[in-house]
Amino acid sequence: MSFNNIEFVIEDGVAILTLNRPDSLNSFNAEMHSEVREALKETKKNPEVRALVITGNGRGFCAGQDLSDRNVAPGAEAPNLGESIEKNYNPMIRSIRALEMPVICAVNGVAAGAGANIALACDIVFAARSAKFIQAFCKIGLIPDSGGTWTLSHTVGQARAMALSMLGDRITAEQAEQWGMIWKAVDDEAVKETAIATAKQLATQPTKGLALIKRAIQASATNTLDEQLDLERDLQTIAGRTEDYREGVAAFMEKREPSFKGQ
């Protein structure tokens, strides 16, 4: 597949989606949205793919929405931002969250606005030490979108979510790691290869089981303990019927390396 605003390759069971508008810090325009949609669709339906990496080219990860697309001249009619969210950002976040495989993010540089929240919607986030996370929305009279108000509350808690969203401060990768907003800060030059290596390792693991873990942990955000216990029972029932569970137990008993198929 060839794209104008992203790069998309599949290797060793891993799909690598690289945002590729480096001159504008990989900010989103309409065409980039449709290309990301297509790449996510391919990731979902290609049976070879068992993990996804999302990263950016150049010095930034993603600066969110390309504001030159949305310039409001004085006196012009106010744009309906809800429409663009409904059509573009929300379906993207929902697809990432629903993808039945691990999604690893390599935040190679600044992640601002929707860019920060796309990163935070991924399952495991690595960030370059020099990368910054900025909820820039408040500076232009907007609110964090792409799941930001939800993700932040669930990762860093309400007090930090409020201040980050209202002050729009830059958070370093290390601070983000300490606060539990991301998994790890790593050296700049290692961030992409770390994410890809992690994804390739995960692509040899029981993908169905990992997808069920993802579902359970996501559901816990709105479930009571009682509901979650029922869900764990149901998901474990499914997991216990996978070929990979059988293989995992057999390999353990036979003291050999398991060979997982992801089913």
Place this chain on the structure above:
Amino acid sequence: MTYQTINTQSATKGVLTITLNRPEAFNALNTLLLSEVADVLEQADKDSDIGAVVITGGPKVFAAGADIKEMAALDAVGVMNDDRPKHWRRIYQFSKPLIGAVNGYALGGGCELVMHCDIVIAGDSALFGQPEINLGIIPGAGGTQRLIRTVGKPLAMKMVLSGEMIDAQTALQANLVAEVVIPERTIERAHELAAKIASKPPIAVRLAKEALLKAFETDLESGLNLERKAFTLLAATEDRNEGIAAFMEKRKPEFKGR
């Protein structure tokens, strides 16, 4: 017996399963399909080995509505003489519990079929809706009547007038479905429940269903009278004596359907 639009799976643990099977048409409920479902239910009604029926569709579509092509071919007189209401009534008259196992879309006639079920288990990705308004028509198999009695006026009006769908969680909160589970468990859970019901004394189950459904149709006084008569009638069954005796003797009852 073989059918063209549905598959049936013969009873295990007293449960018969009907699977809607017109994947090429997103399980659209054409007249043949409705009549086949009604036929199966009528036979199941007479079959004492069957205690409950599970009805399900595909993993992505339960049923996407009526068959639009078929509908388009009918003028007003054709619609008036249509057999469809007769088949819907036959489905409604099934006297044993009908359990729906819904994954994916249940729209229009599909959503109305859901409302013909006594208990519905939905996968968490299921979507329900009455989009008839988009075609210049309205729900024609109870969608306006059963929906408003089930989910209440605000949601029923929103669904029927706007055609917007609701998700499984909303359907659960609105009492359109009884339980939401992960999609892989939908049919299994419906089966568990159906098998449990099929192990109960069948005459009591049947009268309980009848009495419960009457609550939609009568005033409280008449409903209570019907309930009392059903309650009295059960006193004449062997199963009732067995049920009470087993409880007192702390053993498992053995029901015979008499």
